[in-house]
Amino acid sequence: MMDPAKSAAPVPSVSDSPKAPFTRIKLFLKSGLAEGRWPPGIQMPSEADLVAQFGVSRMTVNRALRELQSEGLIQRVQGLGTFAAQLDRVASTLTIRDIHAEIESRGHRHEANVHVQREETAGTALAAQLGVAVGAAVFHTLIVHYENGVSLQCEDRYVNPEASLAYLQHDFTRTTPTRVLFDSTSLWRAQYQIESMCATREESRLLGIAATDPCLIITRRTFTAVQPITIARLVHPGSRFNLQGEFTP
Amino acid sequence: MMDPAKSAAPVPSVSDSPKAPFTRIKLFLKSGLAEGRWPPGIQMPSEADLVAQFGVSRMTVNRALRELQSEGLIQRVQGLGTFAAQLDRVASTLTIRDIHAEIESRGHRHEANVHVQREETAGTALAAQLGVAVGAAVFHTLIVHYENGVSLQCEDRYVNPEASLAYLQHDFTRTTPTRVLFDSTSLWRAQYQIESMCATREESRLLGIAATDPCLIITRRTFTAVQPITIARLVHPGSRFNLQGEFTP
DNA sequence: GAGTGGTCTAGACCACACG
DNA sequence: GTGTGGTCTAGACCACTCA
Numbered sequence: 001m002m003d004p005a006k007s008a009a010p011v012p013s014v015s016d017s018p019k020a021p022f023t024r025i026k027l028f029l030k031s032g033l034a035e036g037r038w039p040p041g042i043q044m045p046s047e048a049d050l051v052a053q054f055g056v057s058r059m060t061v062n063r064a065l066r067e068l069q070s071e072g073l074i075q076r077v078q079g080l081g082t083f084a085a086q087l088d089r090v091a092s093t094l095t096i097r098d099i100h101a102e103i104e105s106r107g108h109r110h111e112a113n114v115h116v117q118r119e120e121t122a123g124t125a126l127a128a129q130l131g132v133a134v135g136a137a138v139f140h141t142l143i144v145h146y147e148n149g150v151s152l153q154c155e156d157r158y159v160n161p162e163a164s165l166a167y168l169q170h171d172f173t174r175t176t177p178t179r180v181l182f183d184s185t186s187l188w189r190a191q192y193q194i195e196s197m198c199a200t201r202e203e204s205r206l207l208g209i210a211a212t213d214p215c216l217i218i219t220r221r222t223f224t225a226v227q228p229i230t231i232a233r234l235v236h237p238g239s240r241f242n243l244q245g246e247f248t249p
Numbered sequence: 250m251m252d253p254a255k256s257a258a259p260v261p262s263v264s265d266s267p268k269a270p271f272t273r274i275k276l277f278l279k280s281g282l283a284e285g286r287w288p289p290g291i292q293m294p295s296e297a298d299l300v301a302q303f304g305v306s307r308m309t310v311n312r313a314l315r316e317l318q319s320e321g322l323i324q325r326v327q328g329l330g331t332f333a334a335q336l337d338r339v340a341s342t343l344t345i346r347d348i349h350a351e352i353e354s355r356g357h358r359h360e361a362n363v364h365v366q367r368e369e370t371a372g373t374a375l376a377a378q379l380g381v382a383v384g385a386a387v388f389h390t391l392i393v394h395y396e397n398g399v400s401l402q403c404e405d406r407y408v409n410p411e412a413s414l415a416y417l418q419h420d421f422t423r424t425t426p427t428r429v430l431f432d433s434t435s436l437w438r439a440q441y442q443i444e445s446m447c448a449t450r451e452e453s454r455l456l457g458i459a460a461t462d463p464c465l466i467i468t469r470r471t472f473t474a475v476q477p478i479t480i481a482r483l484v485h486p487g488s489r490f491n492l493q494g495e496f497t498p
Numbered sequence: 499g500a501g502t503g504g505t506c507t508a509g510a511c512c513a514c515a516c517g
Numbered sequence: 518g519t520g521t522g523g524t525c526t527a528g529a530c531c532a533c534t535c536a
Contacts, residue, residue: 020524034474036435046502057526059308062503070319078503079533086431094343094494186285190496196445196465196487214463214487216445225283238445238463245343247439269505295521306507311522327522328514 021056025064028054033073038084044074046081094245096192096218098178099155103147111149114172115206116142119161129221130160131228139167141177144206147240151207154199154235163229181222181230189223194243199235207237214238270305274313282322287333293323295330343494345441345469347427348404352396360398363421364455365391368410378470379409380477388416390426393455396489400456403448403484412478430471430479438472443492448484456486463487 019027029044038044045053050061065082068074075083103110120140127134139159145152157177159167164184167177181187195217198204204211218234268276278293287293294302299310314331317323324332352359369389376383388408394401406426408416413433416426430436444466447453453460467483 022524034435034437039435048501057528059506059527060525062505063524065503067319070316076503077534079501079535081502081534186283186288188283188497191494192496193491193493194443194465195491196463196485198463212461214445214447216443216465236445242442242444244442245440247441248437271505297520306509308508308525309506311524312505314522325522326515328516328520330515330521 021054022060022064022067025050025054025056025061026068029064029068030073033084040084040086042084044082044084094243096220098176098182099145099153100176100179103145103152106147108148111146112173112176113144113146114141115144116140117168117172119168122158126158126231129228129231130158132160132162137161139164141168141172142206143172143177145176150240151209152236152240154203154207155232156203156235157230157232159230160228162227163224177230177232185229186224187222187229188225190220191222192218192220194218196238203235207235209237216241216243270303271309271313271316274299274303274305274310275317278313278317279322282333289333289335291333293331293333343492345467347425347431348394348402349425349428352394352401355396357397360395361422361425362393362395363390364393365389366417366421368417371407375407375480378477378480379407381409381411386410388413390417390421391455392421392426394425399489400458401485401489403452403455404481405452405484406479406481408479409477411476412473426479426481434478435473436471436478437474439469440471441467441469443467445487452484456484458486465490465492 032038047058047061047065050056050064051058054061065074065076069076073085075085077083100110118140119137121135122130122132122138124134126138127136130138132138139161141155141157141159143155143157145155155177159177159181161167164181166184167180170180196214197217198212199207199209199215199217201211203215204213207215209215216236216238218236219232220234221231222229281287296307296310296314299305299313300307303310314323314325318325322334324334326332349359367389368386370384371379371381371387373383375387376385379387381387388410390404390406390408392404392406394404404426408426408430410416413430415433416429419429445463446466447461448456448458448464448466450460452464453462456464458464465485465487467485468481469483470480471478
């Protein structure tokens with residue numbers, strides 16, 4: 001159907017890098033978008049156009065476009081066409097990692113001080129959040145983490161025993177609750193909230209900071225597919241901790 | 250090559266919803282992962298297995314698997330196979346939206362108080378961050394945003410004039426810098442940092458809070474493909490603002 | 499109806515890992 | 518060599534939008 005001459009040199013001015021065709025098409029479109037060749041909202045080349053331009057099959061072009069769409073760079077409407085996306089928000093992947101791995105990856109020393117490690121009975125609010133009956137047993141740990149001897153996080157955590165029966169039997173000076181729970185449960189969903197406020201009096205004392213020092217507080221709840229696993233309150237001295245991220249299409 | 254009998258009823262126990270085949274395959278694998286049928290690290294069905302099981306072509310299976318991989322649910326190694334992924338971190342998309350849209354979407358009233366809106370000359374640090382010469386002109390705005398009359402954000406922003414020549418000519422009580430810049434530049438990259446600390450004395454005064462109140466501070470830099478656009482310092486009273494997010498595969 | 503994207507097929511060749 | 522995933526082809530049918 002296509003004339004055989006097409007294989008000569010139809011490819012646009014993108015460097016003919018040693019990539020797969022669908023990658024070259026993506027690069028061509030991506031760089032065009034970056035240069036403003038297609039301002040936001042403008043219609044871009046159709047699949048047929050690109051098939052002709054690159055001399056590939058439609059499936060190849062389609063894959064390139066589908067991936068760009070899932071990356072949020074373009075918008076496609078059946079029956080209408082492909083359009084340069086409106087970047088109307090800054091989105092970035094926020095990753096909350098195991099604090100031990102985090103500190104080690106900075107080449108620093110991690111230590112933990114275990115203040116509470118026991119079974120308790122759940123009050124009304126806690127029972128609701130962990131999906132257990134009021135008065136049922138729950139596991140509770142309160143651990144302060146240090147980076148090179150300086151307090152970095154106060155971790156107050158409740159665990160649903162059904163999710164990790166052996167939770168309390170670990171030595172949390174040698175591993176972390178996050179690690180244990182990742183390994184013994186199949187995490188499926190997580191919620192978090194980030195806020196800035198003063199720590200409680202008790203937390204300030206444990207962290208060795210003034211009660212008026214601002215803290216970055218992360219509250220996180222995780223779930224398996226069927227039940228809550230744990231709820232954690234992570235308190236960080238504001239002067240020693242921040243979250244960073246980057247967004248690039 | 251395949252026996253014709255396969256089309257009878259080979260599809261696994263997933264509800265035969267009115268979806269496209271690749272979607273049904275994704276759902277089948279996703280629910281299996283959620284139920285722990287394939288614990289992390291375990292080898293999953295190969296493409297050939299799924300082709301036989303669902304009676305579809307390999308391209309269809311391949312698409313389902315490729316998408317699951319890009320979602321981080323599975324890991325694929327050429328020559329080895331497909332494996333259930335280790336979920337070893339909690340990742341979530343953090344979205345930073347235009348504050349006006351944010352407040353309106355909560356059904357509340359947004360107002361802005363413009364304290365600074367002028368051209369200034371760049372000092373050394375600022376010039377470096379905005380990619381302009383020392384002493385060059387930069388645009389500066391300082392705006393306090395209110396939600397239902399309560400201060401929510403103090404926005405201190407410097408803009409590279411090359412990125413948005415008309416920046417200063419807008420009425421920022423009727424639109425927001427974020428909106429203007431999104432519309433007049435082609436954002437391509439963004440960096441942010443989130444921290445908890447006290448505001449400066451000036452910022453506390455503008456926000457009407459105590460100088461010792463904890464604040465959530467976001468510092469954001471955005472770039473086009475070729476140059477910095479703007480750098481903003483967004484100060485939020487900790488008691489009135491938090492970031493929330495969720496992560497589900 | 500013409501143009502667009504959404505999806506699928508039944509093959510194919512390749513690179514890679516393993517025994 | 519066998520089994521795996523990585524990629525591509527040259528068609529096809531469908532649903533949608535707009536004139």
